[in-house]
Amino acid sequence: MAAKTLTIDGKPISAEEGATILQASEEAGAKIPTLCHLDGVYDVGACRLCLVEVTGVPKLLPACTTTVAEGMDVKTDSERLRRYRRMILELLFAERNHVCAVCVSNGHCELQTLAYNHGMDHVRYDYLFPKWGVDNTHPLFGMDHNRCILCTRCVRVCWHIEGAGTKNVSGRGAQARIITDLNIPWGESDSCTRCGKCVQACPTGALSHKGSTVGEMERDRGKLEFIVLAREKKQWVTAD
Amino acid sequence: MKVRLATVWFGGCSGCHMSFLDLDEFLIDLAEKIELVYSPVVDTKEYPEGVDVCLIEGAICNEDNLELLQKIRQRTRVLVSFGDCAVTGNVPAIRNQLGLGNEESVLQRAYIENAQHNPSLPREDGIVPPLLPRVMPVHEVVHVEHYLPGCPPPAERIKALVSQMLSGVEPKLEGAALKFG
Numbered sequence: 001m002a003a004k005t006l007t008i009d010g011k012p013i014s015a016e017e018g019a020t021i022l023q024a025s026e027e028a029g030a031k032i033p034t035l036c037h038l039d040g041v042y043d044v045g046a047c048r049l050c051l052v053e054v055t056g057v058p059k060l061l062p063a064c065t066t067t068v069a070e071g072m073d074v075k076t077d078s079e080r081l082r083r084y085r086r087m088i089l090e091l092l093f094a095e096r097n098h099v100c101a102v103c104v105s106n107g108h109c110e111l112q113t114l115a116y117n118h119g120m121d122h123v124r125y126d127y128l129f130p131k132w133g134v135d136n137t138h139p140l141f142g143m144d145h146n147r148c149i150l151c152t153r154c155v156r157v158c159w160h161i162e163g164a165g166t167k168n169v170s171g172r173g174a175q176a177r178i179i180t181d182l183n184i185p186w187g188e189s190d191s192c193t194r195c196g197k198c199v200q201a202c203p204t205g206a207l208s209h210k211g212s213t214v215g216e217m218e219r220d221r222g223k224l225e226f227i228v229l230a231r232e233k234k235q236w237v238t239a240d
Numbered sequence: 241m242k243v244r245l246a247t248v249w250f251g252g253c254s255g256c257h258m259s260f261l262d263l264d265e266f267l268i269d270l271a272e273k274i275e276l277v278y279s280p281v282v283d284t285k286e287y288p289e290g291v292d293v294c295l296i297e298g299a300i301c302n303e304d305n306l307e308l309l310q311k312i313r314q315r316t317r318v319l320v321s322f323g324d325c326a327v328t329g330n331v332p333a334i335r336n337q338l339g340l341g342n343e344e345s346v347l348q349r350a351y352i353e354n355a356q357h358n359p360s361l362p363r364e365d366g367i368v369p370p371l372l373p374r375v376m377p378v379h380e381v382v383h384v385e386h387y388l389p390g391c392p393p394p395a396e397r398i399k400a401l402v403s404q405m406l407s408g409v410e411p412k413l414e415g416a417a418l419k420f421g
């Protein structure tokens with residue numbers, strides 16, 4: 001495959017044709033913040049946290065779904081980007097009910113970590129305080145819509161790693177939500193194999209193992225990487 | 241001149257104040273630099289004029305909270321939202337999810353449905369303040385200068401912010417020192 005040469009944060013690098021800016025940035029040692037991206041499944045550009053500046057392009061582009069081009073000049077960090085990223089994080093907090101103090105993921109949450117790394121000391125937007133429920137009908141797992149950021153990682157692992165197709169999205173905008181099959185309680189699903197991949201994939205406290213209490217929900221993302229690596233590269237090693 | 245410090249306890253569990261007391265021997269250093277002019281731990285009834293800094297614990301839940309907060313804003317130079325309830329609404333604001341009329345339904349639930357003895361609503365004009373229809377973080381009501389998140393903020397974090405303020409530098413917490421929860 002042809003290689004493309006480009007600069008990321010002033011560093012000249014070469015990347016495979018078809019690689020995303022996000023993939024290329026790893027080589028350049030630039031750490032772009034991501035939330036909906038998950039190693040091993042395709043990207044959808046849902047969260048917009050990975051926005052970068054590309055010289056000559058007036059709008060900001062998501063690094064996870066933009067492929068590299070010859071001569072591209074990418075900036076992954078700037079005052080403007082940091083301002084937008086913090087804004088995105090604040091909107092995520094305002095849109096649902098995040099009460100870290102009583103959340104299963106407190107201390108192990110990607111949203112929470114990104115928030116403090118972006119200097120989010122408070123949320124400037126009015127909280128919506130929507131009324132969302134919790135689906136605790138599954139024998140092994142729980143789904144708390146209050147903590148869901150609609151990144152669709154669970155949907156993608158369920159369809160494309162497990163191949164079960166249990167998790168889906170219904171509705172639009174702030175009313176969008178993760179559903180089971182054609183919107184039935186999770187516990188009644190025949191398609192769910194109880195593999196738990198969605199729980200491993202979730203960046204927040206939305207999906208958890210039943211019985212975990214505040215701060216207890218830690219995930220082992222290595223398990224997903226192991227499966228993907230084994231399937232795609234026929235390498236049976238844990239990704240570490 | 242000693243810094244005139246106040247602390248106030250609104251809709252919170254007092255955990256933030258407990259964490260403040262966890263400052264241990266730093267409290268002794270602090271005592272030399274500040275005068276505690278109003279706080280749940282001192283016996284001042286009226287919030288004084290000319291306060292330099294006020295640490296505000298808790299969300300704004302009832303009419304008393306609202307009235308006192310406005311007074312505090314008028315009489316204080318620097319306000320600090322102290323802990324998650326002040327910063328985000330946190331646990332006290334969960335009732336906002338119940339929508340309109342929750343100020344009635346939560347009392348009903350707590351004092352009637354779940355009462356084991358003498359089910360009755362706590363009502364006494366001028367003594368028991370009526371709940372607001374919606375719990376608010378402090379900055380939704382008045383301008384706040386600094387934020388000190390955490391549930392409660394660990395003593396180290398309080399020390400960092402208070403020390404910065406006392407040494408005259410613009411207080412700024414960063415990274416994990418801003419973690420909620």
Ligand code: SF4
Nearest residue numbers: 098099100103109205
């Ligand atoms: S999901 Fe993360 S950000 Fe949301 S309440 Fe839980 S720990 Fe906090």
Ligand code: SF4
Nearest residue numbers: 158192193195196198
């Ligand atoms: S447990 Fe597995 S099959 Fe069931 S919803 Fe989650 S990813 Fe899909």
Ligand code: SF4
Nearest residue numbers: 148149151152154202
């Ligand atoms: S449940 Fe978790 S993984 Fe699924 S969309 Fe919500 S936050 Fe993302």
Ligand code: FES
Nearest residue numbers: 045047048050064
């Ligand atoms: S990580 Fe790129 S849009 Fe979410």
